[in-house]
Amino acid sequence: MLKKCILFLTLLATATTVFSQIKIFDKPLSPRIANYAMKARLFPETKIVEASYVLNWWNASNDTIRELQFHLYLNAFKNEKSTFIRESGGRHRSGEIKLEKENWGFIDVLSMKVLDGEELKSKIEFIHPDDDNADDQTVIRIVLSKPILPSQSIQISCEFRSKLPRVYARTGFSDDQDDFFLVGQWFPKIGVWRNGAWNCHQFHSQTEFFADFGVYDMELTVPKQYIVGANAVLVNKKETDSLAVYTFHQEDVIDAVWTASSKFTEIKQKVTIASTGREVEVTYLLSPGREVYKDRLFAIATAMFNYFDEWYGAYPYPNLTIVDPPINETMTAGGMEYPTLITTGSFFSSARSNDFLGLNWPEVVAFHEFAHNYFQSMVASNEFEEPWLDEGFTTYAEHRALERFEKDGKISGGYGNIFGLNFSSLAYHRLSYLPRPKSGIVGEKAWMIPENFYQTAAYSKPVLLLTTLQNYLGEETMNKVMHTYFERWKFRHPQTKDFIAAVNDVTGQDFNWFFEQFVYSNKTVDFEISSIRAFEIKDQMGWFGDTEEKTFAEDNNERKEDSTETHTEKRYRSVIFVRNNGDAFFPTTILIRFANGDSVIEKWDGKENPKQFTYNKESKAISACVDPEKIIVLDLKLSNNAKVVDPEMAGISRYTLRFLFWLQCMFQTLTMFV
Amino acid sequence: MIFSIFARSLRTTLQQKKMMSLLWAISFLFAFPGFWITHRTLNSYFGGRQVAGEWLHQFNLSYLLEMINDLPSLIPATNALFFGSALLFLVVTIFLTGGIVGKLIQAVSGDSSNGEGFAPSFFSLSGKFFFRILRVFLWTTLLSLVSFAFMMIGGYAGLITAALIAVWIMTSDITKIRLVSDDSGKVTKTYFSSFIWVMKNIPSVALVYLLNFFLLVMTFALYKFLDNALIANGILKIFLMVVIHQMFVFFRGAIRIQMFTSAILLWHAKLKTMASVASNPSENLLDEQTQPA
Incomplete structure (x- = not known):
């Protein structure tokens, strides 16, 4: 213990942390409001990080700021009274907090003061801006005796101790022999001054990101055998007899995270972005047994940089770190996003794609987490207040990447190809949306969304509505929209209205009707061809004539002979009813095919409901299909969009007869012990 | 010796057309309700x-998911039907096994069951040995489940599970043959002495089963090749697909019969070897444990 104290004092003594002179970008990409120079040391035995930083924060507003607010996110893991534990029940994905005392986490501010000035620690006050949980300690407020004037900077030095929790939700240590640490949300992080107030939310069960951009310098000290990765460029590495000191630097990011393990395999790869020829250095930190995935991860990384460059804009950073955590932590530490560092998960897959049940899990997770570098890291929306701008846009990007990756022949199926059945990502997201289309609203604040709807509201429905928008606008226009949104809002804090403005500006049309229905309300759309009928027009029989001298025609031939009209062929009346069973409108088209090969495309604004289409033609209508191009993937039931007069049922027999075969095979397998 | 046993068993198996047809028919019969519903x-x-027309060319999972979402009782009902059919199929298969083994023993020994027709003697043997075969099945299932514990270790320990399960299947087959052959009621004793016999003769027993397994793999490969080559997007092609499927099911049943036939021939061959060694005590190198019960 004495040794540790000496080391700690040594650390503090050298805590005159300085900002690096290294530059990554010639010109700042962001306003660089919150800039940290940090020193930290990991004590693996106690799972403690002893650290200090100097924060250089500047008031970019026109307001005079009289108090500061900071996140102390590790306190979410402090006890069962935190808002996070109350909301989540101590569970996250498949992980669950374990009750042993070493498994809990917390953060203590040991000292805080204005550099060369006011002492602040004694003024720390816990607040709970989102709920009435007075026991939550994830946000602090400090009232300043000297306010910060517009455009003025403040430098704050802080010493803190972070006790890492056992990782079950985003951050912490792995408690078995894997010796793995994911050090995220680990330092007192200043909130965002926005619209004349602090935007500094508590740590919630589902959300965690909203921060200002800045420059991060990190000096991380670990036992020598540990390999460290961070969301920054490695500037220097020094080693003593027992310790290794890593120095990292990053610019224009919203967060700092690092990982350490004595068992990582480190692989570096240069990925070239085709459009510019620029190279990004990708560092893979692979846990034991995960090295076999490297080729698969290489292919994913190469694809994702190029896809996202094409669809959204340039990835400006020179680095990306991809961490594949230990197998037992795939669901707890895997699948996390930080600027320029992501954690993946290859748990449900094998080294080659389409092996184990054909699941494309590494692709799904890697595309998703990398997409967060665009949506929430660079385009820094507020995950707490508008989660769909974060997870929704990211999942949409993931879906597009999976579709393209499949088109490029790299995978089969989106989420996978299970027993020959293509399980597309759209099918997955429809599966999430269809049972609960009315359960909540996408544009709601995260903590106001019902727990059972969060996945749908933040992830699945946004994929469906953005894909619907893409199908409606066309891929080229959608790319322009996304480019415009990205270029306008990268390194800033957009809101939904800013995305709507980008859509309206690029298309030159007012798309508020779309967002009002599908983002700000729970309205649904369900088109249906409710009936299609065709019958011969028999208007040749009966009494004819306007005067008392009427003539009676008994059949078509007699009538034709007497008539001045010439009827050379039969005519048919076809009547098609189309309806929308939902309460949202959507302009669409209806394709009607006739027996003689003719077809008609009708436009329907979707407001007149139901709508009837009638045709008197020499040929019968044989099929009708609303939304024939399958633009509206938000449609609750796509299977009722088309009706045919003479249905071809062989397609069903094809699969049910195969099902018969599967059943026989399963029965035979079941009796192999007999 | 093993290859000649294998070749002879193949010839004997191919003569069991009624038995093969019966196995195919019951698999069809029990799977049919699930298919039909x-x-x-x-x-x-x-x-x-228009869905069915689209499915003829490409399967769209979304439509199926919509149906499942619309009919929430569908999955529980399908599960109940499947498990019910599977359980009944299992019981019927256990019932028929006595008849299969009995008739195969007769066929191998050239006994034509005193001119009795196939069905009466087959079902008579099935009924007679039902409970004994059931107990053999329970032993094999229990031991196989215990063997799965090795899979918890992870890594290559899964191979131990696979090897153990193969041993239990071989033991189970030999036990059934001995119970029917000797008309013995001592199931447990026979099971464990069969296990010892299998272990003593593991090279020849394993080789026979490997040859049968190879036959199964080849049949599967042929089925897979034909199935992949055929895109069933028309009535005739769907009919061809069904023929390919049912041929595979038929031959899979035939391979199960072949496993019994080859095991019977192997058992008899070993029995003869031991008998000839026993008739010449100076050459008797076998210990008591290898004597058949």
């Missing part, structure tokens, strides 16, 4: 819609 449900749900 699924077929009717899909037809009724998608009736008049």
